[in-house]
Amino acid sequence: MVAPPRLVERQYFTFAEPPHEMILDCGARLGPITLAYETLGELNAERTNAILILHAFSGDSHVAGYLHEDDERPGWWDNMVGPGKPVDTNRYFVICSNILGSCAGSTGPSSINPQTGKPYGLTFPMVTIKDMVRAQKHLIEHLGIRKLMSLIGGSVGGMQVLRWCADYPEMVGSAIPLATTARHSAQAIAFNEVARQAIMADPAWNNGDYYDGPGPAHGLAVARMIGHVTYLSDEAMREKFGRRLHRSALSFDFTGDFQVESYLHHQGKKFVDRFDANSLLYITKAADYFDLERGGHNLLVNEALADVPFLVISFTSDWLYPTYQSRDIVSALKKNGSDVSFCEIEAQWGHDAFLVPNERLNGLISGFLDRVYHEQCL
Amino acid sequence: MVAPPRLVERQYFTFAEPPHEMILDCGARLGPITLAYETLGELNAERTNAILILHAFSGDSHVAGYLHEDDERPGWWDNMVGPGKPVDTNRYFVICSNILGSCAGSTGPSSINPQTGKPYGLTFPMVTIKDMVRAQKHLIEHLGIRKLMSLIGGSVGGMQVLRWCADYPEMVGSAIPLATTARHSAQAIAFNEVARQAIMADPAWNNGDYYDGPGPAHGLAVARMIGHVTYLSDEAMREKFGRRLHRSALSFDFTGDFQVESYLHHQGKKFVDRFDANSLLYITKAADYFDLERGGHNLLVNEALADVPFLVISFTSDWLYPTYQSRDIVSALKKNGSDVSFCEIEAQWGHDAFLVPNERLNGLISGFLDRVYHEQCL
Numbered sequence: 001m002v003a004p005p006r007l008v009e010r011q012y013f014t015f016a017e018p019p020h021e022m023i024l025d026c027g028a029r030l031g032p033i034t035l036a037y038e039t040l041g042e043l044n045a046e047r048t049n050a051i052l053i054l055h056a057f058s059g060d061s062h063v064a065g066y067l068h069e070d071d072e073r074p075g076w077w078d079n080m081v082g083p084g085k086p087v088d089t090n091r092y093f094v095i096c097s098n099i100l101g102s103c104a105g106s107t108g109p110s111s112i113n114p115q116t117g118k119p120y121g122l123t124f125p126m127v128t129i130k131d132m133v134r135a136q137k138h139l140i141e142h143l144g145i146r147k148l149m150s151l152i153g154g155s156v157g158g159m160q161v162l163r164w165c166a167d168y169p170e171m172v173g174s175a176i177p178l179a180t181t182a183r184h185s186a187q188a189i190a191f192n193e194v195a196r197q198a199i200m201a202d203p204a205w206n207n208g209d210y211y212d213g214p215g216p217a218h219g220l221a222v223a224r225m226i227g228h229v230t231y232l233s234d235e236a237m238r239e240k241f242g243r244r245l246h247r248s249a250l251s252f253d254f255t256g257d258f259q260v261e262s263y264l265h266h267q268g269k270k271f272v273d274r275f276d277a278n279s280l281l282y283i284t285k286a287a288d289y290f291d292l293e294r295g296g297h298n299l300l301v302n303e304a305l306a307d308v309p310f311l312v313i314s315f316t317s318d319w320l321y322p323t324y325q326s327r328d329i330v331s332a333l334k335k336n337g338s339d340v341s342f343c344e345i346e347a348q349w350g351h352d353a354f355l356v357p358n359e360r361l362n363g364l365i366s367g368f369l370d371r372v373y374h375e376q377c378l
Numbered sequence: 379m380v381a382p383p384r385l386v387e388r389q390y391f392t393f394a395e396p397p398h399e400m401i402l403d404c405g406a407r408l409g410p411i412t413l414a415y416e417t418l419g420e421l422n423a424e425r426t427n428a429i430l431i432l433h434a435f436s437g438d439s440h441v442a443g444y445l446h447e448d449d450e451r452p453g454w455w456d457n458m459v460g461p462g463k464p465v466d467t468n469r470y471f472v473i474c475s476n477i478l479g480s481c482a483g484s485t486g487p488s489s490i491n492p493q494t495g496k497p498y499g500l501t502f503p504m505v506t507i508k509d510m511v512r513a514q515k516h517l518i519e520h521l522g523i524r525k526l527m528s529l530i531g532g533s534v535g536g537m538q539v540l541r542w543c544a545d546y547p548e549m550v551g552s553a554i555p556l557a558t559t560a561r562h563s564a565q566a567i568a569f570n571e572v573a574r575q576a577i578m579a580d581p582a583w584n585n586g587d588y589y590d591g592p593g594p595a596h597g598l599a600v601a602r603m604i605g606h607v608t609y610l611s612d613e614a615m616r617e618k619f620g621r622r623l624h625r626s627a628l629s630f631d632f633t634g635d636f637q638v639e640s641y642l643h644h645q646g647k648k649f650v651d652r653f654d655a656n657s658l659l660y661i662t663k664a665a666d667y668f669d670l671e672r673g674g675h676n677l678l679v680n681e682a683l684a685d686v687p688f689l690v691i692s693f694t695s696d697w698l699y700p701t702y703q704s705r706d707i708v709s710a711l712k713k714n715g716s717d718v719s720f721c722e723i724e725a726q727w728g729h730d731a732f733l734v735p736n737e738r739l740n741g742l743i744s745g746f747l748d749r750v751y752h753e754q755c756l
Contacts, residue, residue, distance in 0.1 A: 026630040126630040186615035186638040187607065193639045194603045196632060197646075198576055201596035218579035225572045226604065229565065234700065237564035243669060250667060252404040252504040254574060254659060258666070260564040261571045268575075281632060288636070289628060291621060319697070322612065 006082065008038045008065040008075070010105060013097075015138045022134065028125030032114075035139050036061045036105025037097035040081065041089035043145070048173075048377045050145045051087060051369070052136070053077070053096040054153030054160035057283050058227075058275055060104035063096035064089075079357045086366035087152065091373065095143065099160070100135045101127040101283050103276035110211060110276040122208035127282060129156075129290045133163040140171070147171050150372055152365070154178035154354035155321070156283065159290045162300065162329065166292055169304035174372040176311045176365060179318050179354040181325040182292040182300060182332065188320060191230050192284035195223035199277045208278050220277040221268030228267045233317040233350030292332075300332040309339040309375075311368040313361065315353035316346050341368065384460065386416045386443040386453070388483060391475075393516045400512065406503030410492075413517050414439045414483025415475035418459065419467035421523070426551075426755045428523045429465060429747070430514065431455070431474040432531030432538035435661050436605075436653055438482035441474035442467075457735045464744035465530065469751065473521065477538070478513045479505045479661050481654035488589060488654040500586035505660060507534075507668045511541045518549070525549050528750055530743070532556035532732035533699070534661065537668045540678065540707065544670055547682035552750040554689045554743060557696050557732040559703040560670040560678060560710065566698060569608050570662035573601035577655045586656050598655040599646030606645045611695040611728030670710075678710040687717040687753075689746040691739065693731035694724050719746065 014034040017023075021031035038061045043050060053063050055076070064081035066074055081087040081094055098106040101124075109124035116123075140148065150173055153161045158180025165172050181188070199205055202219030210216060232240070241260035251257050256265060292299040310333050314326035323344045330342045345360050347353035354361070392412040395401075399409035416439045421428060431441050433454070442459035444452055459465040459472055476484040479502075487502035494501075518526065528551055531539045536558025543550050559566070577583055580597030588594060610618070619638040629635050634643060670677040688711055692704035701722045708720045723738050725731035732739070 026628075028630075122632075183621065185612060186619040186621065186636070187610075187612045189621075189636050190603075190607045190615060190638050190642060193634065193636075193642060194600060194607060197603060197642075198579075198600050200632065201576075201600055202579065203581060222572060222576050222579055222600070225568075225575060229568045229572060232565075234563060234565045234697070237568060241564040243561065243564065243567075250404075252406075254500075254578065254663065256571065258564070258567050258571075260568050264568060264571060264575075285632065319612070 006065040007069070008040060008062070008067060010061060010067060011037055011039070012105060013037060013139050013142055015142065022131070024125050024131045025128040026126045030107070030125055033100065033107045033135055034105070035097045035100070035107075035135055037095060037139060038062060040064060040094040041092050043093040043143070044377070046377070047145050048147070048149060049091065049373070050093045050095060050140075050143070050148050051150045051152060052140065052148050053081065053087070053094060054151065054157035055096060055099065056153070056155040056157045057287065058271070059157070060102065061096045061098040063094070077355065080362070080365070086362045087369065088366070092149065092369070095140070097136055097139055099132045099283070101132065101279060101286065103279040108276065109208065109278035109282055119211040121211065121278060124278070124282065126285060128286050129159045129163045130167060132286065133160055133167060136160070137168055137171070147173050149173040149376060150176060150369060152176040152178070153180070155180055155351065156287050159287065162292060165305055165308065166299035166302065169302060169308065172305070172308050173376050174309045174368070176313070176368065177329060178313045179315055179321055179351055181321045182298070182329050183325070184288050184290045185325070189288045191226060191320075192288050195226045196281050196284060198222040198226065199281060205277060210277075216277045217272045220272050220275070220280065223277075223280060224268045224271035225264040228264055230320045231350055231352045233319060233348065235317055235348045236350050236352070239348060298332045300329065301335045303336055305333065305338055306336045309368070309372060310341065311364060312340060312342045313354070313364065314344045315349070315351070316344060317348050318351045318353060320351040384443040385447070386418060386440070386445060388439060388445060389415055389417070390483060391415060391517050391520055393520065395516075400509070402503050402509045403506040404504045408485070408503055411478060411485045411513055412483070412489075413475045413478065413485075413513055415473060415517060416440060418442060418472040419470050421471040421521070422755070424755070425523050426525070426527060427469065427751070428471045428473060428521070428526050429528045429530060430518065430526050431459065431465070431472060432529065432535035433474060433477065434531075434533040434535045435665065436649070437535070438480065439474045439476040441472070455733065458740070458743070464740045465747065466744070470527065470747070473518070475514055475517055477510045477661070479510065479657060479664065481657040486654065487586065487656035487660055497589040499589065499656060502656070502660065504663060506664050507537045507541045508545065510664065511538055511545060514538070515546055515549070525551050527551045527754055528554060528747060530554040530556070531558070533558055533729065534665050537665065540670060543683055543686065544677035544680065547680060547686065550683070550686050551754050552687045552746070554691070554746065555707060556691045557693055557699055557729055559699045560676070560707050561703070562666050562668045563703070567666045569604060569698075570666050573604045574659050574662060576600040576604065577659060583655060588655075594655045595650045598650050598653070598658065601655075601658060602649035603642040603646045606642055608698045609728055609730045611697060611726065613695055613726045614728050614730075617726060676710045678707065679713045681714055683711065683716055684714045685716075687746070687750060688719065689742060690718060690720045691732070691742065692722045693727070693729070694722060695726050696729045696731060698729040
């Protein structure tokens with residue numbers, strides 16, 4: 001007998017900082033703000049077993065399980081999160097919220113501006129990783145949680161983990177930043193800017209005002225293809241596609257000959273159906289602005305983090321956020337005397353490796369959480 | 379007293395294989411074909427001191443010196459080619475021809491199709507590296523040269539060097555393939571395909587028929603930006619730009635904040651003024667099709683190359699054509715018993731390193747050519 005799918009429900013939390021708006025990093029005001037979120041497992045009576053999972057740039061709150069009985073696929077990290085899995089929902093209360101600026105239920109550029117009754121578009125203010133984390137803090141407090149047992153996130157999700165540590169260390173029980181950086185590099189900025197230019201070059205983008213039409217589908221697809229090249233690696237592409245053709249012979253035209261081209265076309269097309277082009281602009285910009293070093297001071301060097309255990313993980317073939325950037329995080333945290341475990345996992349899948357099922361990754365995360373649980377929750 | 383600029387003249391060679399057309403790799407016919415070329419130095423009486431320089435994807439025949447007295451800049455490899463330079467034009471006769479399919483004087487998609495009186499556009503047949511080399515062979519024979527003392531080229535120029543060796547080994551005295559590959563990788567194909575998609579997504583591309591209008595300037599700029607990210611490296615970008623802003627503060631808008639963004643915008647814009655979008659499509663496709671392995675046989679494994687000395691050079695930070703791909707070239711050539719020197723040069727400038735002045739590179743090339751000259755020309 002096949003077990004019924006574990007159903008989860010998308011929930012919405014709307015808040016307004018007094019007087020009704022949140023003052024953002026850029027100085028603009030925004031409010032009210034809605035965050036879409038999902039939870040799995042049960043919060044214990046002491047409210048000490050909560051884990052916040054922070055999603056990557058194009059992710060959403062649907063981290064694991066199924067939203068509908070007939071969904072073909074579970075959430076984006078279902079191999080990691082669920083009953084008996086490394087982030088064990090039999091034991092932990094897991095929260096995942098869609099980030100501010102995104103397009104999967106949270107307030108973002110495609111949301112209706114209550115003052116105009118129309119989508120914000122480019123009138124949406126620039127949001128930073130700090131703003132995203134501040135909004136999440138409202139959600140966590142709303143759920144009655146004073147301190148998170150752990151925060152876990154990869155890529156842009158890892159930036160959020162680090163920002164939580166810098167801004168609300170008293171709410172952080174432990175943290176697992178994966179495949180991420182504390183300073184977005186020039187190369188990573190370069191790739192993001194090319195992706196943004198691809199969108200903004202599409203006449204259908206119309207300066208961000210396209211919600212009554214088809215939108216910049218071509219530009220968004222190109223932007224996503226650029227992303228996908230950076231998520232893999234030379235080795236992964238060689239292994240996955242090599243020079244294999246997707247037809248029996250060379251076409252001698254421009255329709256695409258190689259399997260790697262079909263893969264990129266497919267990824268571009270799929271993304272257009274699910275993601276908002278303006279959200280890509282805003283979230284990549286938030287990543288580019290992300291830098292925990294200010295005026296020679298690293299915000300991770302903070303004695304309030306001295307008792308917070310960390311597990312920092314990088315992947316050998318990740319050239320978007322290479323291992324040296326994780327080592328920089330570790331160096332900063334060690335200055336606090338923190339208990340910092342660091343592991344560079346041998347993996348060929350490039351930046352995507354943190355999402356690919358991996359026994360070593362599973363073992364590290366489940367072991368770390370188990371230890372924290374026994375230290376902090378029993 | 380400042381020495382007057384060394385002036386060179388762009389020349390044109392037009393040929394037609396009987397009956398008037400060349401049958402291309404793809405089966406199509408093309409003709410007559412014009413190649414733009416420039417020469418420096420003097421061919422000796424024995425016609426044994428000729429060096430053919432093969433340019434990279436967006437290069438042209440203007441390798442060194444000045445075309446006009448008031449030119450601000452010399453040719454693209456003026457640091458390498460000239461009197462007393464590593465490729466010493468006091469001793470060698472240097473030829474550089476613009477490739478078939480390009481837009482700097484040679485026949486390509488922007489040329490007038492003699493049968494219609496209009497630019498070819500997408501009716502231009504697909505050309506391969508093999509076709510480009512075959513056209514160059516006509517030029518070399520036209521110049522009365524039976525055997526080239528050496529062939530030198532980086533990137534797509536290096537592919538041409540290797541194709542010369544595979545197809546016309548009897549005309550190759552020695553060869554220097556730089557920063558190149560014998561099999562275009564999945565990752566390199568992926569970047570090229572994204573660049574092509576950026577152009578083809580631009581409505582002004584109009585299926586390649588844009589020569590009476592402004593053309594796909596936005597798409598071409600995005601394509602060039604993608605290219606430039608792949609020509610540098612994480613390390614080079616960190617060194618050259620870091621996270622430095624090009625204004626005094628963050629803009630909190632989408633006009634570009636970081637110096638690396640301004641650099642890419644500038645490179646994109648500059649390229650639109652000098653390069654044809656269709657030529658980018660055709661030449662990147664020729665690179666993608668490039669693979670000297672056919673049915674398990676490597677075309678570089680050829681006893682006709684046994685007496686040809688090789689100098690193969692890669693650069694540590696070149697991730698577009700990484701060192702392992704040069705090692706593959708070396709392994710194949712060594713099977714012929716050839717005299718193959720290989721050097722991986724420590725350089726931070728990524729793929730661009732072969733164009734950046736470098737004492738080690740200069741020394742290797744001048745030493746190798748000097749030895750070949752003494753063995754073959756005296």
